[in-house]
Amino acid sequence: MKINRSIRMGIGVMAIAVVASACGGAGEQRSALQSASDGSLVVGIKYDQPGLGLRNPDGSFSGFDVEVAKYVADKLGVAPENITFKESPSAQRETLIENGEVDFVAATYSITDARKESVDFAGPYFVAGQSLLVKSDNADITGPESLNDGKKLCSVSGSTPAQTVKDKYAHDVQLQEFDTYSACVEALRNGAVDAVTTDDIILAGYAAQYPGELKVVGEPFTEERYGIGVAKGDAEARSQINDAIDEMIADGSWERAFNDTVGASGYQLPTPPTVDRY
Numbered sequence: 001m002k003i004n005r006s007i008r009m010g011i012g013v014m015a016i017a018v019v020a021s022a023c024g025g026a027g028e029q030r031s032a033l034q035s036a037s038d039g040s041l042v043v044g045i046k047y048d049q050p051g052l053g054l055r056n057p058d059g060s061f062s063g064f065d066v067e068v069a070k071y072v073a074d075k076l077g078v079a080p081e082n083i084t085f086k087e088s089p090s091a092q093r094e095t096l097i098e099n100g101e102v103d104f105v106a107a108t109y110s111i112t113d114a115r116k117e118s119v120d121f122a123g124p125y126f127v128a129g130q131s132l133l134v135k136s137d138n139a140d141i142t143g144p145e146s147l148n149d150g151k152k153l154c155s156v157s158g159s160t161p162a163q164t165v166k167d168k169y170a171h172d173v174q175l176q177e178f179d180t181y182s183a184c185v186e187a188l189r190n191g192a193v194d195a196v197t198t199d200d201i202i203l204a205g206y207a208a209q210y211p212g213e214l215k216v217v218g219e220p221f222t223e224e225r226y227g228i229g230v231a232k233g234d235a236e237a238r239s240q241i242n243d244a245i246d247e248m249i250a251d252g253s254w255e256r257a258f259n260d261t262v263g264a265s266g267y268q269l270p271t272p273p274t275v276d277r278y
C-alpha cells in the first residue's frame with residue numbers, strides 16, 4: 001500500500017517534470033503568438049539600466065523598454081499583469097530566445113546581421129548611438145579618438161559597443177568586459193576604469209543617477225537600432241510586433257513612454273524610426 005503510493009507520487013513528479021521541460025526549459029524556441037493566445041508572455045529585459053529596463057527595489061519594473069514590451073503585449077492580447085519579465089544580460093539574449101526561455105526580448109538590443117543568424121527582429125523602435133561615460137572632472141577623454149595611452153575602458157560582453165572597440169580601437173585601449181553596465185559604472189566610480197562605453201541613451205540614465213559625478217562625452221559614433229528579438233523564422237510574430245510598434249508611434253504612446261522614462265535623464269526626444277519589414 002505504502003509502496004504503491006510512493007510509486008504513484010513518483011510518476012506524478014515525473015509527469016510534472018516532463019510538462020515543465022515542454023514549456024521551454026533548455027528546450028526549443030517558443031512561439032510568442034502561441035504564448036500570447038495562451039494568455040501570458042515571458043519578456044526579456046535589462047534589470048539595471050535606469051530609464052530603459054530597471055527592476056525597482058519594490059520588485060516592479062520601469063523604463064522605455066518595459067513600456068514598449070507592455071504596449072506590444074497589449075496588442076497581442078496580453079495584460080501587463082500576465083507578463084513575466086526575465087533578466088536578459090547582453091551576452092545571453094540570443095540563447096534565451098533560442099532556448100525558449102523568453103517569448104521576446106526588449107533589452108536595448110541592437111539589430112545586427114550577426115545576431116540575425118540566430119534570432120529575428122521586429123523594429124527598430126529606437127535608434128541610439130555608442131558614446132562614452134567618464135567622471136565629471138575628466139578632461140582628457142572627449143571621444144573614441146582620445147582613448148589612447150592604454151586607457152581602461154569598460155563595456156559588456158556580448159554587446160555591440162564592446163565589439164566595436166575590439167574592431168576599431170583595440171590598439172589604443174585596454175577593454176574590460178563585465179556582465180552588466182551597472183558593474184562598469186561601479187568600476188568607473190571607484191576609479192578601476194577610466195570610461196564606460198555603450199549606447200548614449202543608456203549612459204544618459206547612469207549620468208542622471210549620479211549628477212555632478214558622471215558625464216557623457218563626445219558625439220555618438222555608431223548607430224544602434226533597437227529591435228525586439230523573436231524566435232528565428234517566426235515571421236508572423238515579427239509582423240504583428242512591427243504593427244504594434246507602428247501603432248505605438250502613431251498614437252502618441254511612443255513619445256509619452258519616452259518622456260515618462262528616458263525623459264528624466266535630459267536625453268533629447270529623437271524622431272521615431274520607421275520599422276524595417278525585412
Ligand code: GLU
Nearest residue numbers: 090108109110159160224
Ligand atoms: N545596443 C547594444 C547591444 O545590443 C548595447 C546595449 C546592450 O548591451 O544592451 O549590444
